[in-house]
Amino acid sequence: MKSSARVVVVGGGVVGASVLYHLTKAGWNDVLLIERGELTCGSTWHAAGGMHTLNGDPNVARLQQYTINLYRELERISGQSCGLHMPGGIMLAGTRERFDWLKMAKARGRYLGMELELISADEAAKVFPIIDKKYFVGALLDPIEGHVDPYGVTHAYAKAAQIAGGEVVRHTRVVDLKPRADGSWDVITEAGNVHAEHVVNAAGLWAREVGRMVGLELPVLAMQHQYLITEDLPALKGQKELLTSIDFEGEIYTRQERGGVLLGTYERAGVPWSSVETPWDFTQSLLPEDLERIAPSLEVGFRHFPTLADVGIRKVVNGPFTFAPDGNPLVGPIRGLKNFWVACGVMAGFSQGGGVGLTLSQWMVEGDPGADVWAMDVARYGDWATLAYTNAKVRENYSRRFRIRFPNEELPAARPLRTTPVYEQLQAAHAVFGDYCGLEHPLWFAPSAEEAHEEITFHRSNAHPHVATECRAVHEGVGLLEISNYGKFEVTGPGTEEWLSRVMANRVPQVGRVALTPMLNERGKLIGDFTMCRLGEQRVFLICTWAAESYYRRWFERHPPPGGVTVRPCAMEYVGLSVAGPHSRTLLQGLTRTDLASAAFPFLSFRRMDIGMVPALVGRISFTGELGYEIWVTSEYQRALYDLLSSAGRAQGLKLFGGRALNAMRIEKSFGTWAREYRPIYGPHEAGLGRFVDFGKSEFIGRAAALEEKESGGALRLMTFSVDAAEADAAGDEPIWHEGRVVGWVTSGAYGHRVQRSLALGYIPVALAAATDGFEIELIGERRAAKRESAPPLDPAGSRMRA
Ligand SMILES: Cc1cc2nc3c(=O)[nH]c(=O)nc-3n(C[C@H](O)[C@H](O)[C@H](O)COP(=O)(O)OP(=O)(O)OC[C@H]3O[C@@H](n4cnc5c(N)ncnc54)[C@H](O)[C@@H]3O)c2cc1C
Numbered sequence: 001m002k003s004s005a006r007v008v009v010v011g012g013g014v015v016g017a018s019v020l021y022h023l024t025k026a027g028w029n030d031v032l033l034i035e036r037g038e039l040t041c042g043s044t045w046h047a048a049g050g051m052h053t054l055n056g057d058p059n060v061a062r063l064q065q066y067t068i069n070l071y072r073e074l075e076r077i078s079g080q081s082c083g084l085h086m087p088g089g090i091m092l093a094g095t096r097e098r099f100d101w102l103k104m105a106k107a108r109g110r111y112l113g114m115e116l117e118l119i120s121a122d123e124a125a126k127v128f129p130i131i132d133k134k135y136f137v138g139a140l141l142d143p144i145e146g147h148v149d150p151y152g153v154t155h156a157y158a159k160a161a162q163i164a165g166g167e168v169v170r171h172t173r174v175v176d177l178k179p180r181a182d183g184s185w186d187v188i189t190e191a192g193n194v195h196a197e198h199v200v201n202a203a204g205l206w207a208r209e210v211g212r213m214v215g216l217e218l219p220v221l222a223m224q225h226q227y228l229i230t231e232d233l234p235a236l237k238g239q240k241e242l243l244t245s246i247d248f249e250g251e252i253y254t255r256q257e258r259g260g261v262l263l264g265t266y267e268r269a270g271v272p273w274s275s276v277e278t279p280w281d282f283t284q285s286l287l288p289e290d291l292e293r294i295a296p297s298l299e300v301g302f303r304h305f306p307t308l309a310d311v312g313i314r315k316v317v318n319g320p321f322t323f324a325p326d327g328n329p330l331v332g333p334i335r336g337l338k339n340f341w342v343a344c345g346v347m348a349g350f351s352q353g354g355g356v357g358l359t360l361s362q363w364m365v366e367g368d369p370g371a372d373v374w375a376m377d378v379a380r381y382g383d384w385a386t387l388a389y390t391n392a393k394v395r396e397n398y399s400r401r402f403r404i405r406f407p408n409e410e411l412p413a414a415r416p417l418r419t420t421p422v423y424e425q426l427q428a429a430h431a432v433f434g435d436y437c438g439l440e441h442p443l444w445f446a447p448s449a450e451e452a453h454e455e456i457t458f459h460r461s462n463a464h465p466h467v468a469t470e471c472r473a474v475h476e477g478v479g480l481l482e483i484s485n486y487g488k489f490e491v492t493g494p495g496t497e498e499w500l501s502r503v504m505a506n507r508v509p510q511v512g513r514v515a516l517t518p519m520l521n522e523r524g525k526l527i528g529d530f531t532m533c534r535l536g537e538q539r540v541f542l543i544c545t546w547a548a549e550s551y552y553r554r555w556f557e558r559h560p561p562p563g564g565v566t567v568r569p570c571a572m573e574y575v576g577l578s579v580a581g582p583h584s585r586t587l588l589q590g591l592t593r594t595d596l597a598s599a600a601f602p603f604l605s606f607r608r609m610d611i612g613m614v615p616a617l618v619g620r621i622s623f624t625g626e627l628g629y630e631i632w633v634t635s636e637y638q639r640a641l642y643d644l645l646s647s648a649g650r651a652q653g654l655k656l657f658g659g660r661a662l663n664a665m666r667i668e669k670s671f672g673t674w675a676r677e678y679r680p681i682y683g684p685h686e687a688g689l690g691r692f693v694d695f696g697k698s699e700f701i702g703r704a705a706a707l708e709e710k711e712s713g714g715a716l717r718l719m720t721f722s723v724d725a726a727e728a729d730a731a732g733d734e735p736i737w738h739e740g741r742v743v744g745w746v747t748s749g750a751y752g753h754r755v756q757r758s759l760a761l762g763y764i765p766v767a768l769a770a771a772t773d774g775f776e777i778e779l780i781g782e783r784r785a786a787k788r789e790s791a792p793p794l795d796p797a798g799s800r801m802r803a
Helices: 014-025 058-078 096-111 121-127 150-163 204-212 291-304 306-310 349-366 387-399 423-428 464-476 496-503 546-558 584-589 635-652 659-668 703-712
Strands: 004-010 031-034 089-093 117-120 138-142 167-169 174-179 185-189 192-201 221-230 244-247 252-257 260-265 313-323 330-333 340-344 431-436 439-445 479-482 486-492 514-520 526-536 539-545 566-569 574-580 606-611 614-619 628-634 716-723 735-738 741-752 757-765 775-779 782-789
Touching: 004 014, 004 185, 014 031, 014 150, 014 340, 014 349, 031 150, 031 192, 058 096, 058 150, 058 349, 089 096, 089 121, 096 117, 096 138, 096 735, 096 741, 117 121, 121 138, 150 167, 150 349, 192 204, 192 349, 204 313, 204 340, 221 291, 221 387, 244 291, 252 291, 260 291, 291 306, 313 387, 330 349, 340 349, 423 431, 423 635, 439 464, 439 659, 464 479, 464 659, 464 741, 479 635, 486 496, 486 546, 496 539, 514 703, 526 546, 526 606, 526 614, 539 546, 546 566, 574 584, 574 635, 584 628, 584 635, 606 635, 614 635, 628 635, 659 741, 659 757, 716 741, 716 775, 735 757, 757 775
Parallel strands: 004 031, 004 192, 031 167, 089 244, 192 340
Antiparallel strands: 089 138, 117 138, 174 185, 185 192, 221 260, 221 313, 244 252, 252 260, 330 340, 431 439, 479 574, 486 539, 486 566, 514 526, 526 539, 574 628, 606 614, 614 628, 716 757, 716 782, 735 741, 735 775, 741 757, 775 782
């Protein structure tokens, strides 16, 4: 083994091998993979090898497409067969709701260029003859599905990497990782040390253990997973290979395995494996089979696929593989650890391994993943994702693998975890809570405890009329919203303005003022939207998306402030309440000596003031489009502030409102939000944020690219649409049609209660930005007429919030 390498990849499963290959492909050849046993000896060797393109996140779906298309190239380069079978796949719907879900999946596939086909149950039985069609209402066909040989694929990656100069060392365990002062690493192995510039943790089943070597507790957990292989089925003899299948109601997947059928299941009562520590002596091993546990799924399977009941079981496999709490991979650099990267928690190595390798190698070589990888960025988790949290969420996710996730559905596991001081008061006011980064935050308020739950549906839910009431209260009177679920940073010290001016695209505001600003990467794409609130010459309070806090901290580490400037995350130190609506000033003025008249405290002001006895930071900011104030207090004051506002607000008819109403109101104002409208695939001009980019400043990150985008006009435009919807509104990811062609996609949607119509925000090509008519938005498989709005539907001049 060599004693130094540019990169050491720890782990030779399908993911580590893919990372190694992609690094060589990107031009880094001094790369070394260290594997403690044989390649594939972790979870890879016993995988069923199935692969498919659909994923809940369109960007992950794209990487899955990339992976599947890679296998032929890999075979060509390496000379190693991947055992590729591409019979196509069928997804079977046993209920109307599931069929609706398939319609939506087909719709989403349209703008990803996927050729999916909806068919009836009769047609399904023709193309997939092993089913009893009476259990199904229809199906979706995907020609790009199949399976590979896990051993072949992993070795093909390794061989292709070796051809390009990469090295693979087997039977050598990495026992420790020691950072050097310059950011490089000493990789301590059983066979000696390697000095590496970068280390990649691709240790699969042992990713947690390798993480712990550097003080990191990664949110991954292995679950036991079982599949069986039947004896040969006479009906398959001499026939074309069976389609791969998913039977959602049976929670079963199948594919042909030689003359028989491989049938696997994600049972509801899934069992974790090695929930705290993974044994190092588990090499090329399996777990004892437990057919009893999957008996309920098998019973359904044998009913739905009756021919399978006629043959015996040849083999049962029970093996562990790892998941992150949301089931997506954990990829990227780790904040606080220079040159340390992860590629783990990959639960679908044969659909995702290629995309993970591509992303990580581009990130390492180019400094940017080259695509929108937020859904699998390791930075989407923070400290709240503890071992026990991960355990609860992974089990939930596993049990729901083939269940529908409705757009309004909140999942119950690991809750409540984080609560604010006013949680009990909001509960007493019949709040229906959502979970955001482990924090309970109110979505809407029901009139009674009995009604404080939401039906899950693709259509408008029982929350609809109550959200309407909340919006009306904010529009006509005053509403109170808990706003603790934002990220916050405090930037202090000499050089604060210079540093912010370099990392943010807009001008840093004057003391006492607020400025909205995009944050751009070097490619001029949106990686954040911040509210900069200037409290003093050397003190700026930043408000941003909380879920991205780790992501931003990692970025700030890469672009550090000068000595003397401190950037302090303080999300839960400052919790907040907001009052919004035409009576909000009267309400607040009654509680403070600070003059809130527009002349004294105009729109976009920010100041320290007392509200009753409570010391607060108050900003005159509006995400609802109405006159409004955001009030930030350290957490010990939030309860007193809530009580004060509630009792003073009685005279004004103060009404609590929640996240659902806020979402609807911001869409009525065409205001975008991070992870929906603002993502690293869009530029600021495309996203309608051009006015918040200050080219008057000499330099800021992304300036040249943003200027180029401004001059060229960019490729896309974020637009607002009114949709001729019936009982369902857009929720995101629906295709936008124009004159019979899919031209774009929806990023958010809601019913706009103040303007009384269904609305959607979405991106279309810039060439269509002037067209108003001829648009349609596909809602649950139905193309509904849509009209492009030429201005925000509510108060385009913005006079209400500036009142
Ligand atoms: C029963 C079953 C069926 C499955 N079916 C499918 C399927 O149909 N389709 C699909 O896409 N996926 C399937 N999977 C999941 C698939 O197996 C995983 O997605 C994939 O194997 C993950 O690969 P990995 O490289 O991340 O992890 P692993 O395969 O666990 O690889 C990690 C490697 O790192 C090595 N390692 C760890 N620590 C060290 C160290 N300190 N030093 C040196 N080496 C180290 C290990 O020995 C191991 O070889 C299935 C899994 C199971 C269990």
